Amino acid sequence: MEFFLITLLNSLSYGLLLFMLSSGLTLIFSMMGVLNFAHASFYMLGAYFGYQISGYIGFWPALILAPLFVGLLGAATERFGLRTVHKFGHVAELLFTFGLAYVVEEIVHLIWGRAPVDYRIPSQLDFTLFTLYTTQYPAYRGFMMLVSVGMLLALYLVLTRTRIGLVIQASLSHPDMVESLGHNVPRVFMLVFAGGTALAGLAGVIGGNAFITEPGMATAVGSIVFVVVVFGGMGSLAGAFFASLIIGAIQTFSVALDYSMLDLLEKAGIAIAPTSLWHGFWSISISQTAPVLPYLLMVLMLIVRPRGLMGTREG
Amino acid sequence: MTRVLSTRRIAFWIAVALVFAGLPLIFKQSFALSMLSQMGIAVIFALSYNMLLGQTGLLSFGHAVYFGLGAFFCAHALNFIGAGTFWFPVTLVPLIGGVAGLLFGLLLGFVTTRRAGTPFAMISLGIAEMVAASALMFTTFFGGEGGISTNRQVGKGVLGLTYGPQIQVYYLIAGWCLVTMIAMFALTRTPLGRMANAVRDNPERAKFVGYNPTRVRWFMMALASFFAGIGGGLAAINYEIVTAETLGLVASGNVVLMAFIGGIGHFWGPIIGAVLVTLLQSALSNYTQAWLLYFGLFFLVIIMFSPGGIANLIALHKPVWNAGLTKRLLPSYAMSAAAGAVMLAGFFALIEMIYHYEAKETSSKAFSYFGLELDPTSAGYWVGAAVVMAIGLVLVFGAKKFVSRAWEDITPEMQRQGVI
Numbered sequence: 001m002e003f004f005l006i007t008l009l010n011s012l013s014y015g016l017l018l019f020m021l022s023s024g025l026t027l028i029f030s031m032m033g034v035l036n037f038a039h040a041s042f043y044m045l046g047a048y049f050g051y052q053i054s055g056y057i058g059f060w061p062a063l064i065l066a067p068l069f070v071g072l073l074g075a076a077t078e079r080f081g082l083r084t085v086h087k088f089g090h091v092a093e094l095l096f097t098f099g100l101a102y103v104v105e106e107i108v109h110l111i112w113g114r115a116p117v118d119y120r121i122p123s124q125l126d127f128t129l130f131t132l133y134t135t136q137y138p139a140y141r142g143f144m145m146l147v148s149v150g151m152l153l154a155l156y157l158v159l160t161r162t163r164i165g166l167v168i169q170a171s172l173s174h175p176d177m178v179e180s181l182g183h184n185v186p187r188v189f190m191l192v193f194a195g196g197t198a199l200a201g202l203a204g205v206i207g208g209n210a211f212i213t214e215p216g217m218a219t220a221v222g223s224i225v226f227v228v229v230v231f232g233g234m235g236s237l238a239g240a241f242f243a244s245l246i247i248g249a250i251q252t253f254s255v256a257l258d259y260s261m262l263d264l265l266e267k268a269g270i271a272i273a274p275t276s277l278w279h280g281f282w283s284i285s286i287s288q289t290a291p292v293l294p295y296l297l298m299v300l301m302l303i304v305r306p307r308g309l310m311g312t313r314e315g
Numbered sequence: 316m317t318r319v320l321s322t323r324r325i326a327f328w329i330a331v332a333l334v335f336a337g338l339p340l341i342f343k344q345s346f347a348l349s350m351l352s353q354m355g356i357a358v359i360f361a362l363s364y365n366m367l368l369g370q371t372g373l374l375s376f377g378h379a380v381y382f383g384l385g386a387f388f389c390a391h392a393l394n395f396i397g398a399g400t401f402w403f404p405v406t407l408v409p410l411i412g413g414v415a416g417l418l419f420g421l422l423l424g425f426v427t428t429r430r431a432g433t434p435f436a437m438i439s440l441g442i443a444e445m446v447a448a449s450a451l452m453f454t455t456f457f458g459g460e461g462g463i464s465t466n467r468q469v470g471k472g473v474l475g476l477t478y479g480p481q482i483q484v485y486y487l488i489a490g491w492c493l494v495t496m497i498a499m500f501a502l503t504r505t506p507l508g509r510m511a512n513a514v515r516d517n518p519e520r521a522k523f524v525g526y527n528p529t530r531v532r533w534f535m536m537a538l539a540s541f542f543a544g545i546g547g548g549l550a551a552i553n554y555e556i557v558t559a560e561t562l563g564l565v566a567s568g569n570v571v572l573m574a575f576i577g578g579i580g581h582f583w584g585p586i587i588g589a590v591l592v593t594l595l596q597s598a599l600s601n602y603t604q605a606w607l608l609y610f611g612l613f614f615l616v617i618i619m620f621s622p623g624g625i626a627n628l629i630a631l632h633k634p635v636w637n638a639g640l641t642k643r644l645l646p647s648y649a650m651s652a653a654a655g656a657v658m659l660a661g662f663f664a665l666i667e668m669i670y671h672y673e674a675k676e677t678s679s680k681a682f683s684y685f686g687l688e689l690d691p692t693s694a695g696y697w698v699g700a701a702v703v704m705a706i707g708l709v710l711v712f713g714a715k716k717f718v719s720r721a722w723e724d725i726t727p728e729m730q731r732q733g734v735i
Contacts, residue, residue, distance in 0.1 A: 035433045081619065088622040091374050094436060095575060098376075098568070099614040106608035110669055219564070223444045226437045234434060288452055295445035299426055302438060306429055 002133040007256050008249070013141045013210075015248025016148035020203035021221065022228040022240040023155065024196030030235035031172050031192050033090060034082065037097040040222030041104035042197040046070045046204025047213045048112055051119035059122035063147075063205055070201025075194035082193070083186065101218065108215045116214035144206050151202060168192060224251070227294045231301050233311020243309055247294050254290040328497055335489040339482055348481050349553075354593045355488040356549050359495050361573040361585035363542035368571075369579035370503060371535045372515030373428070374436040377443025378543055378570050383562020384419050384446075385412030385544025387457060389551040390465040397469035405467060405478055409491055409548030416544020417537055424536035429529055431518065443567050450559040462558030465551060478552065488549050495542050500582060502538065511535045572610075576617050578624025587625050605666050634734040640725045647721040651714035658707025664689060664700035 025039045049066035050059075077100065085096045121140045129139040159165040171178045171188050179185045211217070224247065232243030301308060338351055360382055367373040389412040396403055403411075427438045450457040457463070467478045478484055502508045510531050513521040518528040551557050560566065569592070577588020592610075599606035621628055635641055664684055668691040671682050682689055689696050 029433075033433070035437065081615075084619050085622070088618075090433060091368075091372075092618055092622045094374060094433065095571070096615065096618050098571070099611055099618060102568070103608065103611040103615060106605070106611055110605065110608060110666070110673070113673060223440060223564075227441055230434065230437050230441065284452060291448035292445055292452065295441045295448070298438070298441045299445065302426055302429070 002135060003256070005132055006135050006137065007253055009137060009141065011249040011252035012245070013144045013148075014252055015245035016145055016152075017203050017207050018221075018225065018228055018248050019241050019244035020148055020151060020199050021225045022232070022244050023152070023237060024199040025225060025229055026232075026235060026237055026240045027168075027192055028196045029229070031168070032082075032093075032189055034093045034097065035226075036193075036196070037094065037222070038077070038100040038104060039097075039197070039200055040218040040225060041101045042070050042074060042200040043204040043207070043221060044108060044213075044215070044218040045073065045104065046201030047119065047208025047217065048108060048117070048204075049201065050205035050208055051117050051213055054119075054122070059124075063202075066205045067198045067201040070204070071194040071198030074197025074201075075190050077197070078190045078193035101222070105215055105218060112215075114215060116212050119209045119213040121209050140210060144210060147202070147206050151199065155199070164188075164191070224294060227298045231294075231298050231308055233308030236308070236310040239308055239310030247297070250293055250297065251290060254286050254293050257286040260285040260288075328493070331496070332493055335493060336486075338489075339485055345481060348485055350593065350597060352481065352485045352488045352553050353597075354590050355485075355492040356546050356553065357573060357589035357593045358586050359492055359546035359549070360543055360570055361577065361589040362496065362499050362582075363539045363546065364570045364574045365579055365582075365585040366499065366502070366511075366535055366539040366542070368574055369582075369584070370508065370515065371511040371532055373431065373532060373536065374433075374439075374571075375427075375567075376436055376440040376564070376571065377446070377567050378439075378539070379564075379566035380423070380443050380446045380562050381416040381420055381540035381543040382547040382550070382570075383450075383557070383559075383566065385409075385416040385547030386551040386557040386561050387463060387547075388412055388415035388544075389548035390463045390557045391456075393465040393467060393469055393551065394463075397466055405469065405552070406476060406487060408552065409545045412548025412551065413541045413545040416547065417541040419544075420537040420540025421533075424533050424540065428532035428536050431514075431528070431532065440564075443562075443564055447559065447563045450562060457559055458557075460559070462556055462561075464556045467552045467555055484553055488553065491545060491549055495545055496586075499542060503582060507531065507534060572614050576614060576624055578626025578628075580623050581626040581630065584624050584626030591625070603663075603667065604670050608666065609663075634729055635725065638725070638729045638732045638734045640728060643725050644718075644721050647714065647717040650717055651711065654707060654710030654714040656707075658704055658711055660685070661700050661702070661704025661707055665697070665704065668697065668700065 021039060021043055025036055028034060028036050028039075046066050049069050050062045053062035053065050081096055081100070082093055085092045121138075125140045125143050127139050128136040129142045130137050157165075159169060167178060167183050168188060168191075171183070171185050175185050178188075208217075228243045228247050229240060231247065232239030232241070339348060342348065342351060360378075364375070364378045367375050367378065389408050392403065392408055392411045393405070395401060396405070396408075423442055427435060427442060430438060451459065467484070476483055476487075478487065510521060510526050513524070513526070514528045514531045521528050521531070547561070550561065573588040573592045574585040575588070576592060577586065578584030595610065595613075596606075599609065603609070617624060623630075632641070632644075635644060667682070667684060668689060671689075672691040682691075689700075691697070
């Protein structure tokens with residue numbers, strides 16, 4: 001029970017972090033039809049900016065400034081990169097962000113080196129929040145959840161209650177109509193892109209020190225975020241939310257479980273000799289399959305329900 | 316339309332065969348020979364990729380899966396042949412890789428090709444991740460971190476072909492490259508190849524004509540995987556080791572770069588891309604640590620300014636050449652080349668200085684740059700490099716005007732001659 005509750009809490013904080021990434025990705029995708037391959041690169045930049053800024057003026061200013069810088073970079077990417085490529089079609093846009101991810105990783109190598117940087121949890125948050133049975137739950141995990149939930153609430157309010165949010169929603173479905181009503185739709189696009197990347201940057205600032213800040217972090221998270229978006233249904237925010245929590249839970253739980261089919265078969269009274277050809281196959285433990293599980297889930301979803309959990313279109 | 320077996324086409328392929336046969340006579344050094352072999356493999360791989368991206372409009376980020384699986388199957392086949400389990404000529408071993416690629420293409424393609432466009436791209440990426448992660452899980456087949464090593468000198472040499480010396484391997488690769496090139500070109504002329512283009516351009520209309528777009532995509536995917544598998548088999552023979560990296564995401568991304576840099580709109584575009592990228596990768600990596608960065612930036616520049624790739628740039632100049640007006644473009648091109656060189660010299664100097672500034676082994680951080688001694692610890696060099704780059708940037712924008720003016724000059728002349 002103790003194990004279950006702690007893992008559940010961990011998976012929740014990880015899932016919320018995933019949703020901060022996938023929500024930006026979903027918004028950008030449903031608005032511009034562009035799948036931003038470099039989205040996780042902005043997450044990585046957020047983590048590195050957070051590390052650098054908190055080295056100079058502390059973690060709290062970094063929490064505000066790093067996402068802002070990332071958002072500015074995102075806006076510049078949209079304005080000077082994607083908008084130029086837009087006329088060549090979606091494949092070129094997709095490949096542009098793909099190439100960008102490549103370049104960002106190299107720039108990170110160039111500036112911060114190949115080894116992980118020492119980005120630590122701020123000392124003010126480095127205490128035990130509560131003790132569950134015997135396990136101490138770190139306050140930083142709680143802080144992560146708090147920031148994510150607060151951010152999502154703010155996002156929801158902006159999208160549904162403010163003028164700009166309504167314009168964004170309208171531009172999602174009828175960009176031409178919105179444009180003829182006198183709104184600058186390209187600027188709205190730029191805003192959405194900047195906002196989405198800033199969200200990714202924020203996720204990087206709070207995720208970079210909880211996990212690890214290294215040049216490979218973008219690739220590691222990037223494909224998981226894609227799985228989340230496909231699993232939840234392309235372009236559906238609610239779908240992305242549930243998918244984030246589900247994938248987060250699967251990843252966290254499967255890493256922690258060290259059982260294999262061999263144990264199960266043994267319980268059922270079937271013994272497989274270690275010399276058997278299939279022994280290697282049956283002895284693969286659940287934690288070993290952890291990297292594959294999300295992708296397997298995605299493939300299964302595509303076979304059973306190609307439009308994803310809550311998607312509305314087949315794409 | 317030209318007949319399938321027109322004299323011109325046969326003559327063309329014979330010329331290609333002669334070039335393949337003659338290349339080792341010019342490039343005799345062993346490193347050149349191994350690079351040529353590498354290029355041949357890359358050409359097959361990039362062409363097979365373009366069957367998806369260029370011809371069917373499927374942007375796949377997981378094509379190396381089929382290349383890699385073909386390589387693994389061939390490595391195991393070679394080991395079995397070596398152990399005497401069964402007999403099979405080494406010359407035809409790449410075919411085993413092809414069949415493996417075909418089967419996996421049919422299996423995985425059945426899932427992926429149900430969607431097109433962006434979802435296909437993401438799904439192909441997911442499948443690639445899945446296979447790459449499984450490769451580290453199933454160590455019996457994939458050999459874990461160390462990979463599977465093999466030996467190509469197995470079985471009895473047929474007609475004296477033992478594949479010991481690299482030159483024999485080169486001719487094996489060149490032969491397969493020629494055969495697969497012809498086959499892939501011929502495929503573009505078949506009804507399936509034509510329908511693939513239709514499905515790429517307008518799946519709805521293709522459906523109305525009575526074809527199932529999903530099935531066309533699936534078949535193209537399977538065939539592309541077949542050719543990728545052949546390429547993988549050749550790689551297994553060439554390197555005699557196959558690791559999980561062969562089917563990883565980096566390899567998949569690499570083939571996207573090759574095809575796109577070369578140009579996906581023309582059949583021969585990816586060939587240029589494969590040759591150029593292979594050349595750049597081995598040449599640049601000798602000179603600078605930052606070559607991946609330059610390479611990525613080069614890719615971005617191609618996407619932003621010439622999305623048709625190098626092939627499209629060449630095709631653009633064909634009417635100019637036909638009209639005999641090339642020499643009227645050359646002065647403006649020379650000007651922009653010079654301006655670009657100035658800009659790049661400044662830019663490269665900046666990047667290299669950052670790298671050397673960050674470098675750990677620091678007795679002196681100064682380094683030689685095209686014969687010049689640059690010291691990243693002194694501010695003067697930074698300013699100098701930045702100034703050179705800025706001047707180059709201004710010059711490039713100036714030269715751009717001359718280029719467009721030269722084009723405006725020759726356009727009426729070309730229209731009069733009727734070449735455009």
